[in-house]
Amino acid sequence: MKIAVLTKAIPSYESSIRIDSSSTWIDESVVNFVVNESDSYALEEALQIKEKLDNGSEVVVVTMGSQDNTSKVLKDGLAKGADRAIFIQNEDSNTDPLSIAKLFSQNLKDENFDLVFSGLQSDDLGSGQTGVLIGELLGMSTATLGIETDIQDGKIKIKRELESGWFQWVTLPFPASVSIQSGINEPRYPSLKGIMGAKRKESKVIDGQLSDDPKQNFINLFVPKTEKATEKIEGDVDGIVAKLMDILKNKLRVIS
Amino acid sequence: MILVVLENQRGNIHAFSKEAVAAGQSLGSKLGMDVSILCLGENASSLKEQANDYKSKSLILAEHDMISAYSADGYSKVLSDVIKDVSPKYVIMGHSYMVRDFLPRVSAKLDIPFVSDIISVTYDGDSPIFARQVFNAKLATNIQPDSSSNTTLLSFQSAAFSSDEIELGGSDAVSVFEVSLNAEDIKSSSEPEFQESASGVDLTTADVIVSVGRGIESQDNIPMVESLAKAMGAEIASSRPVVDMGWLPSYRQVGSSGQSVSPNLYFSVGISGAIQHVVGMKGSKNIIAINKDEEAPIFEIADYAVIGDLMEIVPKLTEELQK
Numbered sequence: 037m038k039i040a041v042l043t044k045a046i047p048s049y050e051s052s053i054r055i056d057s058s059s060t061w062i063d064e065s066v067v068n069f070v071v072n073e074s075d076s077y078a079l080e081e082a083l084q085i086k087e088k089l090d091n092g093s094e095v096v097v098v099t100m101g102s103q104d105n106t107s108k109v110l111k112d113g114l115a116k117g118a119d120r121a122i123f124i125q126n127e128d129s130n131t132d133p134l135s136i137a138k139l140f141s142q143n144l145k146d147e148n149f150d151l152v153f154s155g156l157q158s159d160d161l162g163s164g165q166t167g168v169l170i171g172e173l174l175g176m177s178t179a180t181l182g183i184e185t186d187i188q189d190g191k192i193k194i195k196r197e198l199e200s201g202w203f204q205w206v207t208l209p210f211p212a213s214v215s216i217q218s219g220i221n222e223p224r225y226p227s228l229k230g231i232m233g234a235k236r237k238e239s240k241v242i243d244g245q246l247s248d249d250p251k252q253n254f255i256n257l258f259v260p261k262t263e264k265a266t267e268k269i270e271g272d273v274d275g276i277v278a279k280l281m282d283i284l285k286n287k288l289r290v291i292s
Numbered sequence: 293m294i295l296v297v298l299e300n301q302r303g304n305i306h307a308f309s310k311e312a313v314a315a316g317q318s319l320g321s322k323l324g325m326d327v328s329i330l331c332l333g334e335n336a337s338s339l340k341e342q343a344n345d346y347k348s349k350s351l352i353l354a355e356h357d358m359i360s361a362y363s364a365d366g367y368s369k370v371l372s373d374v375i376k377d378v379s380p381k382y383v384i385m386g387h388s389y390m391v392r393d394f395l396p397r398v399s400a401k402l403d404i405p406f407v408s409d410i411i412s413v414t415y416d417g418d419s420p421i422f423a424r425q426v427f428n429a430k431l432a433t434n435i436q437p438d439s440s441s442n443t444t445l446l447s448f449q450s451a452a453f454s455s456d457e458i459e460l461g462g463s464d465a466v467s468v469f470e471v472s473l474n475a476e477d478i479k480s481s482s483e484p485e486f487q488e489s490a491s492g493v494d495l496t497t498a499d500v501i502v503s504v505g506r507g508i509e510s511q512d513n514i515p516m517v518e519s520l521a522k523a524m525g526a527e528i529a530s531s532r533p534v535v536d537m538g539w540l541p542s543y544r545q546v547g548s549s550g551q552s553v554s555p556n557l558y559f560s561v562g563i564s565g566a567i568q569h570v571v572g573m574k575g576s577k578n579i580i581a582i583n584k585d586e587e588a589p590i591f592e593i594a595d596y597a598v599i600g601d602l603m604e605i606v607p608k609l610t611e612e613l614q615k
Contacts, residue, residue, distance in 0.1 A: 049506075049564060052587070053430045062427065133406070134399055156392075159428050162567070163408050165396040168364075172400035177479045178364050180393045181549075197549055198485060199301075199389050201542070205483040206363075217549075219536030251405035251441060255421065255434040262592050270599040277608045280580070283596060284524070284613075288578050290500050290557050291524065291613065 037093040037187070039082040040122075040144060042154040042167065043075040043113055045105040059256045061129050069105040071112055074155025078216040080223040082153050083117045085187055096147070100124040100140065100244060114234035115226030121237070122147075124244040131161060132250035137169030139244050145174060151192065152213040156181050164215070171213030179206050180215040294320045294327045295352075295380035297371065298343060299390055300335040300362075302485075305342050308386020308448070310455035313346050315413075315448050316384045317459050322415060325381060328352055329463070330374060333359035333367060340466070347461035352378070356471035358478055362390060365478040368397035370471055375402060375443055377469065387447040389548075399445055405437040406445035409567070411452050422446065429567050429589035450571050493527065493543050500526035500557045503546055503573070506533040507562020507583060507602055514539050517561055520606050523613035526559065531569045547572035562602050565590025582606070 047053060047067040056063040079097065086093040097113030099106045103125060110121040124143055130136070144152070152171065157164035164180075171178035183203070184195035193207045197217050208214070226234075269279050284291050296316035299306040313329065320327040326349035331339040336355045343351060354374060359366040367390075375383060375398070383398075385391045387409045399406035410422045411432065422435045437444045495501060502521035508514065514534075521528040528544060535545045546553055547569040558576035563569060565581070565588055573579075574593050581594040582602045591597040598605065 047427065049428070050585070053427045055431065062431070133396070133408075134403070137400065159566075161426055162424075162428075164392050165399070165406060165408060168393070168396035169400045172368070172397040178393075178397060179480070181389060196393075197389070199548060200552070201550065202485050202487050204485045207481045209479050218532065250438070251403075252407055252435050252437040255436050257426070257431050257433045260425070260429070260432045260589070260592055264593060264595055266591060266594050266597050268597050268599065273600065273604045273608055276598060276600055276605055277612055280596075280598065280605075280609055281612050283580070284557075288557055 037085065037089055037091075037151065038147070038149050039085065039093065039095050039151040039153060040147065040149045041075070041079045041082045041095060041097050041113065041118065042140070042152065043079060043097055043099050043109050044072045044155075044158045044160075045069040045099065045101055045109045046072045046158055046160040055257045055259070060254045062257070064105070069108065071109050072155050072158045074157065074216060074218045076223040077218050077220050078153040078155050079113055079116060079118065080221045081185060081216055082151070083224070084221060085185070089187065094119045096120050096122060096149075098122045098124070098140070098144065100126055100136065102127050110239060111234055112226065114237045114239070115230040116224055117230060119237065121239040123239060123241045125241055126244040126246060128246045130246040130250050131254050132247075132252050133163045133165040134169060135247040135250045137166050137173060139246055140166070141170050141173040143242050143244065144170070148211075150210040152176065152211075154213070154215050156215045156217050167213050167215040174211070174213070177208035177212040178214070179208055179212070181217045182214050183217045183220050185214070293349070293378065293380045294325050294382045294384060295330055295375070295378065296327060296384045297330045297332055298339045299386065299388055300333070300339055303335060303338065305339055306386060306388060307455065308388045308450050310458060311450065311453045312384045312386045312448055313343070314453040314455055314457040316382075317347065318453065318457070319382060319384070319413065319420060323418060323420070328378070328380070330354060332370065334362050345460045345462055347459040348463045350465040350467055351463040352467050352469050354469040354471050356473055358473045359471070361482060363478055363480050363482060364394040364397060365480055366473060367394045368401060369473065369477050372398050372401045373472065374469055380443055383443060383445045385447050387449050391447050395445055395447060402443065404441050404443045404445060406447070407435050407437055408447045410446060410448045425567055429565060429570070429592075430587060449567070451574065495527055495529055495544070495546065495551045495553050498527040498553065498555050500524055500559065501529050501546075501553060501555045502526045502559045502561065503529040503531065503563060504534055504540070504561045505531040505563030505569075507564070508534065508539075511537070511539045513603070516606055516610075520561070520610045520613070523610050524559070529553070531563045531566070560590055560594070561606060563590055564588045565593070
C-alpha cells in the first residue's frame with residue numbers, strides 16, 4: 037500500500053495575523069508556522085494503516101510552499117515515521133484551489149499512490165477542496181471527513197461524518213483520495229530515534245510553478261467588522277468578576 | 293442564468309439550500325439573471341414539491357436509480373452534465389458537508405472555479421465579489437472569480453442569507469433532465485446514514501450554556517468549568533478540540549459537526565471562535581466570551597468580550613456565584 041499524506045504549514049493559533057503591504061497576503065515574518073492540525077491526524081491514520089498491514093507499505097509526506105515555512109512540516113512527518121518526503125517548492129501567492137490541486141496532481145501522478153490522505157481543510161485558507169480536487173484530477177474515488185477507516189479486500193471503508201451527529205459508512209476502491217477529520221486517532225509525537233533517523237530519509241525537492249491563469253484569487257484581505265456592539269471587559273480579575281456578576285444579575289437576569 | 297441546487301436532508305430541503313435559494317434570487321435580481329432550481333437525485337420529486345412555491349424560471353428534475361442515494365461519483369457526474377446542458381453563469385448551493393464532499397469534483401471535471409463558504413456578496417458594477425473567512429476567521433478576503441469562466445460554482449456559509457428572504461411566486465416551467473449514468477460511473481458504495489448513541493443531553497433546549505474550548509489547556513481543568521456551569525445552572529458544552537482530546541463526550545459538542553444552539557446566554561470560555569464552532573452558536577441571544585487573545589474571532593460576535601486569563605477569572609466567578 038502506497039499512501040501519500042498531504043500536509044501544510046500554517047500559522048499557529050497564537051500567531052499574530054497582520055495584512056501585509058500588498059493587502060493580498062499576510063506578513064509572514066511575524067508568524068510561527070506549524071503543521072495544520074487535521075493533517076497530523078491524516079498522517080497518523082496513514083502510519084497506523086502501514087503498521088497494521090506490515091507488508092512493505094510506504095507513507096510519503098507531501099507539501100507545497102516556501103522552503104522557510106515548510107521544512108519543519110516535512111521534518112516532523114519523517115520523524116514521526118513517514119518513509120520519504122516530496123516537497124513542491126513554490127513561492128507564488130496564487131491562492132486558487134484548482135491551480136494548487138493541478139500542481140500537486142502533475143507531480144504525484146507518476147507515483148501511482150493507492151491512497152491520498154489529507155486533512156479536511158487547512159486552517160489558513162480553509163477551502164477544504166484540495167484533497168477532493170486531486171482525487172478527481174487523478175481519477176480516484178473520493179470521500180471527505182473520515183472519522184474511521186478500515187482496509188479490507190482491496191478497498192477502503194470510511195466512516196464519514198455528516199452534519200449534526202450523523203454518520204455514514206462508504207466503501208471506495210483504490211486508488212482513493214480521502215480527507216481526514218480531526219479526532220480520528222491520537223497523533224504520535226516523534227521519538228528521539230525518529231528525529232535522528234529523519235535526516236537519512238529521502239526528501240525530494242521539485243521546483244513547482246503554479247498556473248499563471250488562476251480561476252480565482254484574493255483581491256484584498258480585510259479585518260472582519262464586528263457584527264455586534266461588543267462591550268470590552270478587561271483589567272484586574274476582581275474588577276472583571278464584579279462586572280460579570282453585574283451583567284449576569286442585572287442585565288441578563290440569568291441569576292438572581 | 294443562475295442555477296440553485298437543492299440538497300435533500302432526510303426527506304426535507306436542507307436548511308442551507310433554502311438560504312441558497314435566497315442567495316440565488318438576490319444575485320439574480322442584482323445581475324438581471326433568471327433563477328432555475330435543480331432537484332437532484334435523492335428524494336428529488338419530493339424536493340420539487342417542497343420548492344413549488346419558490347419564484348423561479350424553471351424547476352429542473354434530475355432523477356435516476358443510480359443517484360437515488362447520494363454518492364460523490366454520481367452527483368458530480370450528473371451535476372456536471374446538467375451544467376454542460378444549461379450553461380448557468382453561477383451554480384449556488386449551501387456550504388454543507390455534502391457540498392464539500394462532491395462540488396470540488398465538478399470544479400475539477402469542468403475546469404471551473406469553486407468559491408466555497410461565502411459569507412457575503414458585494415458588487416463592483418455588474419460583477420459580484422465574494423467574501424470568505426480565512427486564517428481561522430481572524431481575517432476575511434474578497435474573491436473575484438475569473439470572469440471568462442462560463443460557469444462559477446458558489447457555496448454559501450449558513451446564515452449568509454436568510455430563508456425568510458425567499459421570494460415566492462412559483463415556477464414558470466418544470467422540466468426533466470435526462471440523466472445518463474453507467475455502472476462504471478459510480479465506484480463507491482454507501483450504507484444508510486445513522487446517528488450515534490443519542491444521549492439524553494439536548495443542548496438545544498438549554499437556557500444557559502457554558503462552553504469550553506482549547507484554552508482550557510488540560511483535562512485537569514475541566515472540573516473548574518463544570519463548577520462554573522453548575523453555579524450558573526447551565527449545561528456544559530464544548531468546541532471540537534476538547535472532544536477530539538477526549539476531555540468531554542461528543543454529545544457536548546457545539547458546531548457544524550455537533551449541535552446547533554441558541555440559548556439565552558452562551559458563556560464561552562477559552563474558545564477562539566473557528567467558523568465550524570461559530571455556525572453552531574451564533575444565534576444565541578447573548579454571548580459572553582472569555583479569551584486572553586484580544587484578536588480571538590469569537591469577540592466579533594460576542595456582546596461582552598472579556599479579555600483575560602480564564603484560569604484566574606473562572607474560579608473567582610464561580611466562588612462569587614456560590615455565595
